Each structure stands twice: as C-alpha cells, then as structure tokens.
Amino acid sequence: MAADPPAAGRPRLLVLGCGFGGYSLLYRLRRRADFDVTVVSPRNYFLFYPLLASATVGTVEFRSITEPVPRRLSGVRLIQAAAERVDFAARRVACRAAVGEDRFEVPYDLLVIGVGSGVADYGVEGVLEHALTLKSVDDARAIRKAVLDRIAEAEVPDLPPAELRRRLTFVVCGGGPTGVEVAAEITDLIDRELARGEPALAAAARVVLVEALDRLLTGFDEALAGYAREHFLREGIDVRLGAEVASIGPRVVRLAGGEEIPCGLVIWAGGNAPLPFVRELGAATDERGRLVVDGHLRLAGHDDVYALGDCAVDPDNPLPATAQAAQQQGKYLAAALRRRRRGGEPPPFRFKSSGMLAYIGARQALADLPQAKWSGRTAWLFWQSVYLTKLVSNANKVKVLFDWFKNSLFGRDMSRF
Numbered sequence: 001m002a003a004d005p006p007a008a009g010r011p012r013l014l015v016l017g018c019g020f021g022g023y024s025l026l027y028r029l030r031r032r033a034d035f036d037v038t039v040v041s042p043r044n045y046f047l048f049y050p051l052l053a054s055a056t057v058g059t060v061e062f063r064s065i066t067e068p069v070p071r072r073l074s075g076v077r078l079i080q081a082a083a084e085r086v087d088f089a090a091r092r093v094a095c096r097a098a099v100g101e102d103r104f105e106v107p108y109d110l111l112v113i114g115v116g117s118g119v120a121d122y123g124v125e126g127v128l129e130h131a132l133t134l135k136s137v138d139d140a141r142a143i144r145k146a147v148l149d150r151i152a153e154a155e156v157p158d159l160p161p162a163e164l165r166r167r168l169t170f171v172v173c174g175g176g177p178t179g180v181e182v183a184a185e186i187t188d189l190i191d192r193e194l195a196r197g198e199p200a201l202a203a204a205a206r207v208v209l210v211e212a213l214d215r216l217l218t219g220f221d222e223a224l225a226g227y228a229r230e231h232f233l234r235e236g237i238d239v240r241l242g243a244e245v246a247s248i249g250p251r252v253v254r255l256a257g258g259e260e261i262p263c264g265l266v267i268w269a270g271g272n273a274p275l276p277f278v279r280e281l282g283a284a285t286d287e288r289g290r291l292v293v294d295g296h297l298r299l300a301g302h303d304d305v306y307a308l309g310d311c312a313v314d315p316d317n318p319l320p321a322t323a324q325a326a327q328q329q330g331k332y333l334a335a336a337l338r339r340r341r342r343g344g345e346p347p348p349f350r351f352k353s354s355g356m357l358a359y360i361g362a363r364q365a366l367a368d369l370p371q372a373k374w375s376g377r378t379a380w381l382f383w384q385s386v387y388l389t390k391l392v393s394n395a396n397k398v399k400v401l402f403d404w405f406k407n408s409l410f411g412r413d414m415s416r417f
C-alpha cells in the first residue's frame with residue numbers, strides 16, 4: 001500500500017502516548033502552526049507518576065495528579081485509543097478505541113512513539129495473578145481498596161493471632177524508588193491513621209519490603225540508601241535484602257531460600273518491561289526490548305519515526321527510565337522537529353540530570369542531587385516543594401497542597417468503597 005499523501009500544508013505529526021515524554025512534546029507544539037498534531041492515547045489525561053505511590057493510601061487524591069488532555073492541550077487532536085500496529089511503509093497506525101469495539105487506522109507523516117513501559121515479572125510465577133502493580137490510576141485505586149479490605153478482614157472478632165497478623169501483613173516486592181515509596185506510604189497509613197482509630201490492629205500490622213539485591217535504591221547514593229534502610233528498620237518495616245522472590249501464591253510470598261511469608265496483600269514493584277505493542281512493532285530493539293534510537297531520537301532505519309521515554313534507548317547513551325529523562329526528550333524533540341521542518345539539522349539530544357528524590361515515610365525523604373545529598377525532614381520539605389513546582393497545572397498544585405494540608409490536620413480518609 002502506498003503512503004497517504006501529506007495533508008495540505010502542514011505535515012501530520014502523530015504522537016503515540018501522552019505520558020512524560022509525549023505530553024512534554026505536545027505541550028510545546030500545541031499552539032504552533034508547524035504541524036497538524038494528533039495524539040493517540042488510551043487515557044485522556046497525563047498522569048503525574050511521582051505522586052502515584054502517595055495516592056495508594058490517600059495522601060493525595062487521584063484527581064489531584066491527573067491533567068485532562070483536552071483542557072491542557074487545546075489545539076491537539078486527541079483520539080482515545082491504543083495503537084496496535086504500525087505499517088511503516090504505508091505510514092499508518094492501526095488502533096483500537098479505548099471505549100467500545102471500534103478499530104481504525106490513523107495516517108501520519110511523522111510518528112513519535114512514547115508509549116512507556118509495562119511491568120517486568122522476571123518470570124516469577126504468580127506475579128500477574130496474585131500481586132498488585134503500580135503503573136496507573138486504576139492500580140493505585142486497587143491498592144488503596146485492597147489495603148482497606150485487609151483492615152476490614154482483620155476486624156473479624158476472635159481471629160487467631162497468626163491469622164490476624166497474616167491479614168495485616170503487606171509485602172512489597174522490589175526495593176527501587178516505587179517499592180520504597182509504597183512501603184513508606186502504607187507504613188504512614190498504619191502509624192498515623194490505623195494506630196489512632198484501631199491501635200490493636202496497628203500493633204498487628206506490618207510491612208515487609210523484599211529486595212533481591214543486597215541494598216535498596218540502587219540508583220541512589222549508597223549512604224542515602226543505607227539511611228533509608230536504617231530509617232525503615234526504625235519505623236518497623238521488615239526489610240529483606242538479598243531475598244529473591246521465587247513465586248507468589250494466593251496471599252503468600254515464597255522466597256528462593258524456601259521461606260514463606262503469609263500475607264494479606266502483595267505489591268509487585270519489580271521494574272519495567274516493554275509493552276506488547278513495542279515488542280511486536282518489528283523495529284530494532286536492545287536486549288531489554290527497548291526501541292533503538294539514534295542520538296536524535298530517530299528510530300533505527302526510519303527517518304520519519306521517533307521514539308522517546310521508557311520505551312526507547314540510545315545504546316550509545318542509555319538513560320535511566322525516569323520522568324525527567326522522558327520530559328527532556330519531549331522538550332528536545334519539539335525543538336528538533338521544528339528546526340528540521342525549517343530545513344535545519346538539530347544537534348543530538350543531551351540529558352542533564354537534576355538528581356533524584358524519594359519519600360521514605362514519617363515525613364522524611366532522600367535528596368540525591370548533583371550538588372548535594374541529604375536526607376530527613378528538610379529533604380522531605382524539599383521533596384514536597386519540588387513536586388509541587390513540577391505538577392503541571394496550577395489547579396493540581398492547589399489540589400495537592402490542599403490534600404497534604406487536609407491530611408496533616410484531619411488524617412487520611414479511610415472510608416472503604
């Protein structure tokens with residue numbers, strides 16, 4: 001099939017995904033006359049992942065960290081759908097509507113793939129069946145409900161102590177930033193809300209953090225990661241380092257050494273894996289299944305296709321799978337595409353790290369910046385101020401600030417529905 005002719009005047013720029021990479025690109029092109037811009041995304045909102053762990057226990061509300069695309073990106077055509085296949089020769093993307101059964105194709109002159117990543121289970125049996133993951137608002141909502149369900153189950157009178165403890169044991173698998181933050185948030189919920197209303201249940205509850213490597217937070221400075229571990233031990237979190245998960249069953253985590261941890265809830269925060277759409281694209285990938293791009297974020301072998309964020313890698317300059325990397329790539333690509341449209345050749349992409357932050361609970365955080373590294377209460381205040389600044393809209397900045405203020409005064413809402 002021959003490629004569709006370019007739309008009259010402006011080239012059709014099709015962006016797949018509206019996450020950190022896609023949104024950053026679209027935001028900069030939204031009112032420009034250079035391209036006829038369409039985004040295909042199963043969600044009609046941008047999700048601010050850095051506060052998603054906080055949403056699992058109601059420290060912030062879900063709607064405080066989502067930005068509706070139609071409102072924020074006026075000028076960009078949104079199609080709520082998932083891309084299923086790309087016909088690179090015909091320059092068409094086959095899509096499945098997010099709601100309903102419709103299937104259709106969207107033509108493009110330039111394509112940007114920014115679909116993010118899925119969850120890596122590393123072949124561990126039972127992850128998909130018996131554990132919850134944290135990649136979406138639905139996931140965060142499921143965790144919030146499951147935590148409150150386990151508390152409800154623990155209120156049954158006259159439970160044997162071992163059964164009470166099992167129901168209130170929350171196991172988090174994965175000691176990276178997501179696992180650490182989820183463990184911290186659930187511990188906050190137990191220590192601040194459950195302890196106030198149902199102290200006997202709070203005394204029986206525990207959080208277990210399981211990590212296969214011999215340290216937490218491998219991307220962070222070693223001393224800060226050590227601080228997080230000591231802080232967790234002080235807070236009563238059972239940190240298991242060098243503990244490989246062999247399998248997960250219904251309400252049980254089995255470790256490679258043979259130990260079984262009976263539990264009420266398992267949360268899997270094991271890392272990223274390529275999405276089926278990326279795996280089946282037929283484009284060059286690295287050993288981890290990420291799309292190979294050059295220094296200008298061009299897909300190997302395709303001059304009119306770009307990829308950015310978690311789904312892509314430049315093998316000469318591999319980057320961490322972070323929001324800041326995807327965001328910088330989106331910003332770069334907006335400028336590069338405009339420059340190329342004017343006949344110029346943009347310089348290659350350069351990443352500038354602004355450091356990393358992680359919440360570790362009890363109003364403490366880690367700040368690992370190029371210019372300074374510190375932990376504790378001031379790092380938490382810094383963490384709050386950075387994320388408040390980075391939230392996209394003023395509406396969400398106010399909502400998150402209000403959530404924090406409200407919860408510090410009145411506690412988190414424990415209503416179960």
Ligand SMILES: Cc1cc2nc3c(=O)[nH]c(=O)nc-3n(C[C@H](O)[C@H](O)[C@H](O)COP(=O)(O)OP(=O)(O)OC[C@H]3O[C@@H](n4cnc5c(N)ncnc54)[C@H](O)[C@@H]3O)c2cc1C
Nearest residue numbers: 017018019020021049050083115116309310321322323326
């Ligand atoms: C819980 C959590 C906390 C995190 N915290 C931090 C942090 O504090 N700091 C940090 O730097 N990074 C953090 N990250 C990592 C960061 O969020 C990612 O690296 C970043 O979102 C990657 O951006 P992206 O644009 O590649 O993908 P995403 O932001 O995931 O966006 C992908 C988009 O593609 C869409 N999509 C998926 N499939 C399709 C399809 N088939 N067709 C069309 N669209 C599709 C999705 O709906 C989504 O809109 C966190 C991640 C998680 C999960």
